[in-house]
Amino acid sequence: MSLLSEKLYRYDAARNARAAGIYPYFREIQSDQDTEVIINGKKVLMFGSNAYLGLTNHPKVIEASIAAIRKYGTGMAGSRFLNGTLDIHVELERKLATFVGKEDALVYSTGFNVNQGVVGCMTGREDYIIWDELDHASIIEGNRASLSNKLKFRHNDMESLEKQLQKCEPDKVKLIVVDGVFSMEGDVTNLPEIVRLSKKYNANIMIDEAHGLGVFGKNYNGKGVHDYFGLTEHMDLIMGTFSKSLASIGGFIAAEEAIIDYLRHNSRPYIFSASITPGATAAASTALDILISEPERVANLWKITNYALDGFRSLGCEIGHTSSPIIPLFIRDNEKTFIITRTLFEEGIFVNPVVSPAVAPKDTLIRFSLMATHTKEQVDIALDKIGKLFRKMGVLTENVEKA
Ligand code: PMP
Numbered sequence: 001m002s003l004l005s006e007k008l009y010r011y012d013a014a015r016n017a018r019a020a021g022i023y024p025y026f027r028e029i030q031s032d033q034d035t036e037v038i039i040n041g042k043k044v045l046m047f048g049s050n051a052y053l054g055l056t057n058h059p060k061v062i063e064a065s066i067a068a069i070r071k072y073g074t075g076m077a078g079s080r081f082l083n084g085t086l087d088i089h090v091e092l093e094r095k096l097a098t099f100v101g102k103e104d105a106l107v108y109s110t111g112f113n114v115n116q117g118v119v120g121c122m123t124g125r126e127d128y129i130i131w132d133e134l135d136h137a138s139i140i141e142g143n144r145a146s147l148s149n150k151l152k153f154r155h156n157d158m159e160s161l162e163k164q165l166q167k168c169e170p171d172k173v174k175l176i177v178v179d180g181v182f183s184m185e186g187d188v189t190n191l192p193e194i195v196r197l198s199k200k201y202n203a204n205i206m207i208d209e210a211h212g213l214g215v216f217g218k219n220y221n222g223k224g225v226h227d228y229f230g231l232t233e234h235m236d237l238i239m240g241t242f243s244k245s246l247a248s249i250g251g252f253i254a255a256e257e258a259i260i261d262y263l264r265h266n267s268r269p270y271i272f273s274a275s276i277t278p279g280a281t282a283a284a285s286t287a288l289d290i291l292i293s294e295p296e297r298v299a300n301l302w303k304i305t306n307y308a309l310d311g312f313r314s315l316g317c318e319i320g321h322t323s324s325p326i327i328p329l330f331i332r333d334n335e336k337t338f339i340i341t342r343t344l345f346e347e348g349i350f351v352n353p354v355v356s357p358a359v360a361p362k363d364t365l366i367r368f369s370l371m372a373t374h375t376k377e378q379v380d381i382a383l384d385k386i387g388k389l390f391r392k393m394g395v396l397t398e399n400v401e402k403a
Contacts, residue, residue: 017338020335020338021342022335022339022341023338023342024338024341024342024345027039027040027345028040032057033046033049033051033057034046034054034056034373035054035371035373035374035375035378036378037350039345039350043348044345044349044350045348045350045378045381045382046350046371047349047350047351047368047369047370047382048350048351048352048367048368048369049369049371050211050243050244050369051244051247052211052214052215052244052301052325052369052371052372053214053222053245053247053287053290053291053297053298053301053372054371054372054373055246055247055287055290055291055297056247058247058287060286060289060290061248061283061286061287061290064282064283064286065279065280065282066279067282068088068278068279068281068282068283069278069279071278072088073278074277074278074279075274075277076274076275076276076278077274078275079270079271079272079274079275080106080107080264080270080271080275081270081271084274084275086275086281088278088281088282088285089276089281091285092107092252092285092288093105093106093107093252095285096240096254096288099223099288099292100209100223100224100226100227100232100238100240100254101223101227101232101233102232102235102238102254102255103256103257103260104254104255104256104260104261105253105260106252106253106260106263106264106267106270107250107251107252107275107276107281108250108251108252108253108269108270108273108276109249109250109251109273109274109276109277110241110249110250110251111138111239111243111250111251112138112141112251113251113269113273114138114239114241114251114252114253114269115136115138115141115142115208115239115251116138116141116142116145116269117142117263117267117268117269117270118237118239118263118267119139119141119142119143119145119175119177120145120146120267120268121145121266121267121268122146122175122206122237122259122262122263123146123148123173123175124147124148124173125147126148126149126169127149127172127173127174128148128149128150128151128168128172128173129142129143129146129148129149129150129151129175129177130150130153130161130164130165130168130174130176130177130203131143131150131151131152131153131177131178132152132153132156132161132177132178132179132182132189133153133154133155134156134179134182134185134359135178135208136210137358139177139179139208145268151164151168152164155182156182156187156189156190156321158190158193158197161194162201165197165200165201165203166201168201168203170201170202174201174202174203175203175204175205175206175236176194176197176198176203176204176205176206177205177206177208178194178206178207178208179207179208179210179211180208180209180210180211180212180216180224180225180226181209181210181212181215181324182326183210183211183326184328184354184358184359184365184367185320185321185322185326185328185359185363185365186211186320186321186322186324186325186326186327187320187321187322187323187324188212188216188228188323189207189225191207191226191229191231192229192231195231195234198234204236204237205234205235205236205237206235206236206237206238206239207224207225207226207237207238208240209225209226209239209240210240210241210244210251211324212225212226212228212240213240213241213245214244214245214291214298215245215298215324215325216228216324217298218230219295220295220296220298220299221295222245222291222292222298224240226238236255236256236259237253237254237255238253238254238255239252239253239254240252242280242283242284245287245291246283246284246288246291247283247287248280248281248283248284248287249276249280250280297372300372300373301370301372304325304370304374304376304379305324305325305327305370307376307379308327308368308370308379308382308383309322309327311379311380311383312327312329312368315387315390315396316396317329317330317390317395317397318395318396318397325369325370325371326368326369327367327368328354328365328366328367328368329365329366329367329368329386329390330363330364330365331364331365331366331395332362332363332364333364334356336393336395337353337354337355337364337365337366338355339393340353340366340390340393340395341353341366343389344366344385344386344389347385347389348381348385349381349382349386351368352366352367352369353367354366354367368386
């Protein structure tokens with residue numbers, strides 16, 4: 001065994017879980033991705049998807065994607081900068097900018113690339129990036145790529161944010177970067193207070209709307225958390241992904257023209273990686289049209305989300321501060337989290353285990369997520385199985401167990 005494999009062998013938690021028969025990852029889906037999927041030839045209810053609007057198998061989205069492949073081909077053999085810009089890329093950028101209420105937008109091949117490529121190049125050596133400790137891994141990668149000073153604040157803790165802002169030199173750029181909806185715990189960033197502090201300390205704000213797009217916004221418009229709070233004009237940069245509500249892959253950044261033009265010529269994943277494929281571009285664009293023209297989908301998502309939230313609360317599950325279709329069921333123990341994931345899977349319920357480093361080891365959880373297309377009957381089945389298993393494993397909150 002080489003030194004490298006010996007070293008990696010020592011740290012392989014995955015191998016231990018496999019040996020214990022509780023390895024919960026890489027389950028192969030053999031069907032389309034609706035609220036029910038087929039895995040190992042067996043139907044399971046899908047409560048682990050980010051396709052919040054249930055659009056991945058919408059006929060119009062599929063047809064648009066096929067038509068784009070027929071017209072433009074399957075792949076882009078170059079980056080946007082050189083030979084990789086299509087008319088449908090530019091059209092989608094205009095549509096997205098108008099949708100979120102900014103002057104311009106850029107489309108990247110993945111949401112991960114957006115955060116890495118924007119956070120990584122917006123600020124200089126003497127400037128500051130101030131970020132929430134539960135921000136997505138792609139923002140953290142952006143931090144790593146950036147030469148700026150990085151200051152982390154405690155999750156959604158505004159005193160902690162203010163303390164970090166006080167440490168910054170007043171005449172340097174200060175970019176606050178937050179998730180609109182936190183991807184693992186489903187809680188929403190305290191945007192009104194962040195905006196207030198940004199004014200007080202002359203800071204800029206970038207919001208990641210990966211899980212806000214298609215979910216939050218006034219009158220079910222799905223524009224995101226910035227719109228829900230009516231604070232769009234105070235966002236310097238709005239980021240979103242196509243891999244969740246928009247049923248595709250890719251992502252975007254929207255901002256004023258000068259910022260977008262800077263990114264267009266400086267953001268490395270935009271310049272040095274092949275551009276988003278025609279099929280993915282057309283799928284995202286059509287899913288966005290459906291989101292705009294059918295707000296009832298967002299309304300349905302909220303109906304089923306509220307139904308599930310009530311259900312988990314009355315079961316006595318610990319669900320933290322979520323107020324979104326992402327429902328964390330805190331287990332606070334790695335092994336139990338894996339066992340529960342596995343057992344529920346055997347009983348026909350797909351949920352995702354979330355362990356360190358995605359969350360702190362003491363905060364391990366089962367991530368249960370909803371789609372607009374889930375029915376109450378499907379949620380009832382899940383609640384019943386989860387309630388019974390959690391009771392047996394002793395992971396319901398004490399108060400409710402005593403009641
Ligand atoms: N930001 C957040 C908050 C996310 O949850 C994710 C993906 N889970 C990303 C960015 C990256 O997006 P993508 O999967 O589209 O690359």
